[in-house]
Amino acid sequence: MRHVILGAGGVGGLIGACLTKSGDVVTLVVRSEALSAYPQHLQLESPFGSFTAPVELSSTVPDADVVWITVKATQLAGALTSFSDKVAVRAIVPLLNGIDHVTLLREKYGSDRVIPATIAVESERISPGHIVHRSPFARLNVSSRGREILRGAVDHLQQLGFASQFVDHEPTLLWSKLVFLAPLALVSTATDKNTGEMAADPASWQQIQQAVREACAVAWAEKAEVDADAVITTIRSIPGHMRSSMQKDVAQHKLPELDAIAGPILRGAVRHGLDAPVTRQLVAEVEQKVAQYA
Numbered sequence: 096m097r098h099v100i101l102g103a104g105g106v107g108g109l110i111g112a113c114l115t116k117s118g119d120v121v122t123l124v125v126r127s128e129a130l131s132a133y134p135q136h137l138q139l140e141s142p143f144g145s146f147t148a149p150v151e152l153s154s155t156v157p158d159a160d161v162v163w164i165t166v167k168a169t170q171l172a173g174a175l176t177s178f179s180d181k182v183a184v185r186a187i188v189p190l191l192n193g194i195d196h197v198t199l200l201r202e203k204y205g206s207d208r209v210i211p212a213t214i215a216v217e218s219e220r221i222s223p224g225h226i227v228h229r230s231p232f233a234r235l236n237v238s239s240r241g242r243e244i245l246r247g248a249v250d251h252l253q254q255l256g257f258a259s260q261f262v263d264h265e266p267t268l269l270w271s272k273l274v275f276l277a278p279l280a281l282v283s284t285a286t287d288k289n290t291g292e293m294a295a296d297p298a299s300w301q302q303i304q305q306a307v308r309e310a311c312a313v314a315w316a317e318k319a320e321v322d323a324d325a326v327i328t329t330i331r332s333i334p335g336h337m338r339s340s341m342q343k344d345v346a347q348h349k350l351p352e353l354d355a356i357a358g359p360i361l362r363g364a365v366r367h368g369l370d371a372p373v374t375r376q377l378v379a380e381v382e383q384k385v386a387q388y389a
Contacts, residue, residue, distance in 0.1 A: 096247060099124060099159040099184075101174055103137075105218035105340075106190055107165030108226035109233065110252075112139040115148035117251035124177050127154040134224035141218075141228035143256035158183040161248065164200075165190050167344075168355030175203070186244045188237070190214050192276060192340075193355030194269045210241030211265055213272040217337050230337060235259040236268055270310075270319035275326050277356050278306035279333075280341040281377035284351065284384070287342065291335020302373055303330060309371040313363035345381065348388045353381055 096119045100107040103123040111121045115137065125133045130152055137148045156162060156178045166174045168191050188210045189196055200209045217230035235252060237245055239261040249259045262268040282293055282302050293299040304327055311323040344351045357378045364371040 096120070096160045097158070098122070098248070099153075099156055099162040101156060101162055101164045101177060102166035102170070103224075104165060104167075104220045105226060105228075106214055106216065107163060108137050108220055108224070109139065109141070109216065109218045109228050110163055110165065110190075110214075111150060112137040112146070112148045112226060113143070113252055113255050113257070114248060115150060116144075116146060116255065119248065119251065120151065121148075122151040122153050122157055122159065124156055124174075125152055125154060129223070130154050132223075136224060138225045139228065140226070141256075142231050143228070143233075155179060156182050156184070159185075160244065161186045161188055163188050163190060167191070168193050168196060168352045169350050171196060171199075178204075184208065186210050186241060188212050188241065188245070191355065192272075192352050194273060194359045195355065197265075197269065210238050210245065211268060212237040212241070213268060215272060215275070217340075219343075231334060233257045236262050236271070238265050238268055239263045264320065266314075266317050266319040267321065270314035270317060271321055273356070273359060274307060274310040274314050274321050274323070275329065276339075277310050277360055277374070278303045279330060280339040280352075280356050281306060281374065281381060283339040283342040284345050285377050285380040287346070289335065290330075290333045290337045294331060294335065302377065303327070305373040306377065309364070309369075309374050310360050312369050313360050313367065313371070316367035316369065317363060341381070345384055351381065351385065353378060353385075 098114050098121045100111040101124045115121045162184050187208050197211050213236050216233040218228040221227055235257050242261050253259050286299050307326050308323050311321050314321045341351045360374050
């Protein structure tokens with residue numbers, strides 16, 4: 096199969112390297128000004144194995160079976176200019192944080208071609224083409240509407256160590272990640288603590304539990320099947336050294352994905368007559384941090 100990675104960062108690089116390792120053809124979409132100097136391979140360091148994988152490079156999205164969109168939510172609009180009107184693509188798989196991007200992409204490219212998916216992983220690009228996968232896991236969940244075209248790719252990723260499954264119910268697919276991600280991202284960024292430090296600090300741990308329950312209340316109102324107690328238990332089991340991507344972005348004075356991650360919860364709470372005071376306060380604290388370098 097031919098795959099395109101639109102967003103050759105930590106997640107895109109990990110996906111691209113693993114698919115190439117499995118024998119598929121992978122093209123990275125790179126900014127035109129960086130194209131000539133970009134390495135024609137991906138170097139991956141991962142619990143799944145460390146290796147170098149050859150890739151093709153392009154400044155625009157070429158014809159492909161699958162385009163994996165792995166940019167930050169804040170970069171999505173700019174990244175989509177890489178698509179031409181004539182490009183032939185069978186499936187578009189967004190792995191962005193949040194929920195709202197699915198509607199945007201379906202309005203633009205058609206509901207049949209856009210296959211929502213989520214990934215839970217800590218993976219970072221430390222230089223062009225050099226990816227370090229830090230978490231001992233990579234969990235990929237894909238809408239079952241993509242089962243036919245993505246079955247082979249998902250099987251390849253599973254063979255390398257990914258935990259993957261197809262999910263029938265898209266609200267559950269999308270909200271299951273958000274109710275896990277948002278509390279972790281917001282509390283870690285507001286407190287500048289890693290997962291172990293948050294679990295050891297009673298105040299931080301209380302905020303995580305409350306934020307999980309607020310997010311799950313909105314998810315239930317959106318017809319998603321989520322379990323707040325199970326989410327809290329999973330967060331407690333995470334290795335203690337991990338840091339959220341939002342936390343890293345703020346530390347590096349980059350624009351965080353605050354609206355993509357927290358926005359659906361806050362807007363959903365208003366829409367359904369719910370309250371989310373802890374989430375709202377955490378957002379205000381992150382905004383205050385961002386304002387210091389704006």
